[in-house]
Amino acid sequence: MTSSSPEKLASSTQSPFIVSAPGKVIIFGEHSAVYGQPAIAAALSLRCYLLVSPNDNDRITLEFPDIKLNHSWNKHDIPFEAIKSLVKLDDKGRPKVTEELVPEISDKLSPLLENIESKMHHTACFCFLYLYSNLVSQETPGMKFVVRSTLPIGAGLGSSASTSVCLASALAVLGNWVTKASFSHDEPATDKDAEELEFIDQWSLIGEKCFHGNPSGIDNAVATHGGAVMFQRNVGADNQPSVRTNIRNFPELKLLLTNTTVPRSTAKLVGGVGELTKRYPTIFKDVLNSMGNLSVEAHDIMTTSKFGELEQKKLQDLINVNHGLLVALGVSHPSLEQVKIIGDKFNIGATKLTGAGGGGCAITLVNANVDETELKKAMDEFSQHGFECFDTSLGGKGVGALYSEDISNADLFSTELFCGYRDRHEIEQALGIANNNEWRFW
Numbered sequence: 001m002t003s004s005s006p007e008k009l010a011s012s013t014q015s016p017f018i019v020s021a022p023g024k025v026i027i028f029g030e031h032s033a034v035y036g037q038p039a040i041a042a043a044l045s046l047r048c049y050l051l052v053s054p055n056d057n058d059r060i061t062l063e064f065p066d067i068k069l070n071h072s073w074n075k076h077d078i079p080f081e082a083i084k085s086l087v088k089l090d091d092k093g094r095p096k097v098t099e100e101l102v103p104e105i106s107d108k109l110s111p112l113l114e115n116i117e118s119k120m121h122h123t124a125c126f127c128f129l130y131l132y133s134n135l136v137s138q139e140t141p142g143m144k145f146v147v148r149s150t151l152p153i154g155a156g157l158g159s160s161a162s163t164s165v166c167l168a169s170a171l172a173v174l175g176n177w178v179t180k181a182s183f184s185h186d187e188p189a190t191d192k193d194a195e196e197l198e199f200i201d202q203w204s205l206i207g208e209k210c211f212h213g214n215p216s217g218i219d220n221a222v223a224t225h226g227g228a229v230m231f232q233r234n235v236g237a238d239n240q241p242s243v244r245t246n247i248r249n250f251p252e253l254k255l256l257l258t259n260t261t262v263p264r265s266t267a268k269l270v271g272g273v274g275e276l277t278k279r280y281p282t283i284f285k286d287v288l289n290s291m292g293n294l295s296v297e298a299h300d301i302m303t304t305s306k307f308g309e310l311e312q313k314k315l316q317d318l319i320n321v322n323h324g325l326l327v328a329l330g331v332s333h334p335s336l337e338q339v340k341i342i343g344d345k346f347n348i349g350a351t352k353l354t355g356a357g358g359g360g361c362a363i364t365l366v367n368a369n370v371d372e373t374e375l376k377k378a379m380d381e382f383s384q385h386g387f388e389c390f391d392t393s394l395g396g397k398g399v400g401a402l403y404s405e406d407i408s409n410a411d412l413f414s415t416e417l418f419c420g421y422r423d424r425h426e427i428e429q430a431l432g433i434a435n436n437n438e439w440r441f442w
Ligand SMILES: Nc1ncnc2c1ncn2[C@@H]1O[C@H](COP(=O)(O)OP(=O)(O)O)[C@@H](O)[C@H]1O
Pocket: 048, 064, 065, 066, 067, 120, 121, 123, 124, 147, 148, 149, 152, 153, 154, 155, 156, 157, 158, 159, 160, 161, 163, 211, 212, 264, 265, 266, 267, 355, 356, 360
């Protein structure tokens, strides 16, 4: 299943490189997106970063310090031959994604996961091995993969999707299925790049399926393409692709991101909604439809030519209604309701949970003319509850890469330094997209 000669492989795997993909904020339509309803999400300035560097042996090493995972395999233990026989190729001769994970591939990988106790570690290693065994070949030398993120993990900001996009893009480059990213910040992508981004997006959805079973695809779409999108999963039997529409001229929304820091699992929350929709199909069909209609309404408001105070007020109404529908789906949490109560108490704007819920983050669409004193009081009360507020921007760049040949500072590609960044500020300082013009995009 290799696409490349050894010389080409050697060149594409010789020098270290870094890929990065953004997290996301789902503004309207989480959970209903899983059932094919339209939803709106935007890329976040918090990102995941993956450093890929050659190992001096045949080992494949994962170093994921943010989840305290350090694991390696001998590359000769990967059942490439057996897996390659299960992978179909697309019309360009590249590994073709499947609608669902292939159970036989998962079975062939399970011996490599036997001695991994922690569920979080097991899921992350399974995601990596599934993508690696599909996208990379036996000839690829042993490499080390180090992941760091400025995103809070498991907080509804798509950390799984940004990790999946980083892994899918890096492995697609190692497998020589996509060329190196080449465009700087403001150059437009070409058709070839758009095609390569689609390949990365498709395989990152496979990564998401490894993380939480039944993803809609909105998280990895935003992490791949960046910007802001209206996304609709195709749930029909006709195997049609999902529909992703870029939202141009996304309005300047003042969104406050508040992390309740309550841990939760997207897989469990999405599973819980699935149980409810099975138990009460008629009731929940209407709830999910309402969320879809709400996203369409919000999209029309956001894309109106003259976005003013009235439009902001309408979006705030929809934020409140969307949150109420998510409560009906059973995915809120007392801590999220507390964020809403504090926001309403100081009249700072309209608040809803974002992502899978059950804890994690809420977003507040802050009033355009908010009383700054009241906002400060609300932030103080958030912090008294142990909630963490983020000052972020929306609509940024999607997946990108930093190549050692473009950077004079070789330290950026040191595994030791990369693992050693103490917090998101140090990571941002060293690697931030805004600080390095050398970042390249597809
Ligand atoms: N920085 C990271 N390093 C390693 N694994 C990560 C990282 N960020 C996310 N993950 C993986 O993604 C999972 C969280 O995904 P999920 O439950 O969907 O929450 P989220 O809302 O952040 O997407 C983690 O359990 C871990 O397996």
